[in-house]
Amino acid sequence: MERYYLKCMKDGPFQPKTSEGDAKPESQWTPDERRVIVQDQRLKSIIMSCLPDDIMESIISCVSAKETWTDLVHSFEGPSDTKENRIMDLKLEYQTFRAKSTESLSQTYTRYKTLFNELANDGVNLSKQEINVGFMNSLPEKWLTFSQGLRNANHTQTFDLADIYGRFVCEDNLIQIRYSDTKNALITTPSSTPIFTVFFSNNVIQDFLEISNDEVDERTSEEYLRDEVL
Numbered sequence: 001m002e003r004y005y006l007k008c009m010k011d012g013p014f015q016p017k018t019s020e021g022d023a024k025p026e027s028q029w030t031p032d033e034r035r036v037i038v039q040d041q042r043l044k045s046i047i048m049s050c051l052p053d054d055i056m057e058s059i060i061s062c063v064s065a066k067e068t069w070t071d072l073v074h075s076f077e078g079p080s081d082t083k084e085n086r087i088m089d090l091k092l093e094y095q096t097f098r099a100k101s102t103e104s105l106s107q108t109y110t111r112y113k114t115l116f117n118e119l120a121n122d123g124v125n126l127s128k129q130e131i132n133v134g135f136m137n138s139l140p141e142k143w144l145t146f147s148q149g150l151r152n153a154n155h156t157q158t159f160d161l162a163d164i165y166g167r168f169v170c171e172d173n174l175i176q177i178r179y180s181d182t183k184n185a186l187i188t189t190p191s192s193t194p195i196f197t198v199f200f201s202n203n204v205i206q207d208f209l210e211i212s213n214d215e216v217d218e219r220t221s222e223e224y225l226r227d228e229v230l
Helices: 004-011 031-049 053-059 065-076 080-095 105-121 128-137 141-152 161-188 195-199 202-229
Strands: none
Touching: 004 031, 004 065, 031 065, 053 065, 080 105, 105 128, 105 161, 128 141, 128 161, 141 161
């Protein structure tokens, strides 16, 4: 885009003037002055071509590109004091950001990334370490040890937020795998040893069997004598 476009949005359209400082009549414009003046209307056309029909209709009566742009800024961002209040609200939300007990790690990351992107769009630039530490501090207490390990390794200063988040996702997957394997092992592994061998030695079992046989032999003798008497 033409360099002059930014100047048009900031200062308004170029106004050719005479050497005395008066507005120069259009008939006296030089080719270069005419070319610069045309840039303002061209920029206004570019802005309007990017807008939906309903919004374009609200600013079609604007005369210059600066007026068009200013009207759009006020419509979507409000005046400067409104913008400052919104930035203060975003900063407070960032400082008090915490993960919700009902959301996943991915949902927390998405909310956090959206928040600091909004700050960046409003001109609030945070360092890499501030962004990373803010995310880690927002997580539940179970991540405290893992977060401290990342800090000790200076990853909060060298990694991007996406890299930090990736480390947490990897660790979370490992935890889920370990928990799942342990749980399945406790539930599905059958006992291969009969219960009596757990509580009795072979000698005790042998004694039990010998006593049982003696009782059977004794009962058999008593039954035989009774039958003979009868």
